[in-house]
Amino acid sequence: MxxxxxxxxxxxxxxxxxxxxxxxxxxxxxxxxxxxxxxxxxxxxxxxxxxxxxxxxxxxxxxxxxxxxxxxxxxxxxxxxxxxxxxxxxxxxxxxxxxxxxxxxxxxxxxxxxxxxxxxxxxxxxxxxxRVEAVAGLRDLLLLNSTDSEFGGFLVDEFTTLPETSDRILATAVNARWTYVGATEDFDYDRAFAAARGALLAAFAGTYSLSLQQTLYAIGERILEAIPEVGEVRLSLPNRHHYQFDLERFGIDNPGVVFQAGDLPYGLIEGTVRRETS
Structure with a gap:
């Protein structure tokens, strides 16, 4: 059957x-x-x-x-x-x-x-x-911090080759979706979108990042703070790697100014930040 x-x-x-x-x-x-x-x-x-x-x-x-x-x-x-x-x-x-x-x-x-x-x-x-359920968002918003980002203290095993870094480029293409749970019939979606996008940009620029996961949570938290009608924020952040290029083999120093932009593969960080309800 x-x-x-x-x-x-x-x-x-x-x-x-x-x-x-x-x-x-x-x-x-x-x-x-x-x-x-x-x-x-x-x-x-x-x-x-x-x-x-x-x-x-x-x-x-x-x-x-x-x-x-x-x-x-x-x-x-x-x-x-x-x-x-x-x-x-x-x-x-x-x-x-x-x-x-x-x-x-x-x-x-x-x-x-x-x-x-x-x-x-x-x-x-x-x-x-x-019932109407509305989810708003944005896709492929390219963001980059040229400093104020580290990555270290991670798990290490026999296959680990990645060195820790205390200063790196943090770049991503943000895909974000937020769900409205308290929107009234006359709710101003344009105002809410502008507020959410502004909160996202402020969180990215203003967070000293120890991991892209930390940045993800900061973005979600800031959007929830900015718009009371949002119940949760879902984020997908690909890590667009930038590797400091080795110029020493040519007898040239590279004080963190020349990078090779990576393509594939890339790290992908995804998560949901929710508003707690009593």
Missing amino acids: FSLGGNNYGKSGVRLVRVERETPRHAIRDLTVHTALSGDLDATHFTGDNANVLPTDTQKNTVYAFARDGIGPIESFAERLARHFVDRAEPIRTARVQIEEQAWSRLGDHSFSRGEGGELRTCEVVYDGE
């Missing part, structure tokens, strides 16, 4: 650019939207009966149609979409909408620039017909 486990379907990678023209000073919103729906979908799996299936092409079209009236904070836009899919399509019981936003730098009233890759603002909203 067999049974169908958890399942969902949706449209991934919906690329949306909206030009906000309400004033002569335009703004650009550049989003990638992913939708995932679940509910009464047994029939389409067992017999191919698609009566309860809202096509993924329809989901894509809905994203563009909803953008016509404005986007606002990406968390609010995701919630609008999720509520629509669940409230309008009876067989659909849960909708998950994920959004990544790429920022453009302003050059003028209607001119912008953007490099390839770079930091993304992210969110994930889940709606089950009764």
Whole structure:
């Protein structure tokens, strides 16, 4: 005997650019939207009966149609979409909408620039017909401290070759997600995102780091302090190694100024910092 486990379907990678023209000073919103729906979908799996299936092409079209009236904070836009899919399509019981936003730098009233890759603002909203859960965050935020970082006192065995260091470059590409647990209907997601990002940067710059784990906890703690509506912060911090290059073999000194940037493999530090509830 067999049974169908958890399942969902949706449209991934919906690329949306909206030009906000309400004033002569335009703004650009550049989003990638992913939708995932679940509910009464047994029939389409067992017999191919698609009566309860809202096509993924329809989901894509809905994203563009909803953008016509404005986007606002990406968390609010995701919630609008999720509520629509669940409230309008009876067989659909849960909708998950994920959004990544790429920022453009302003050059003028209607001119912008953007490099390839770079930091993304992210969110994930889940709606089950009764409750909304919103998770915000950012991805690929590149940070580097050129000093005030050590690493020593670690476990040593027969395979250990890493030397202890009292001064190193600490670099990472931050992936952070924080969960809102007390957000009201008029909650200002943009303000909260700016506060969280600011707290993250301040913690990274202001922590004398004895380990990347210590920095991770300091970041999570600072975000929780800054935003009472956040219940937990999840962080993934790859250690982007920088090795001081040996120039002595060429008769040249290297007083901590020339480094070789490492690629693969890399250390990966992950953790969750939670707000304790009574």
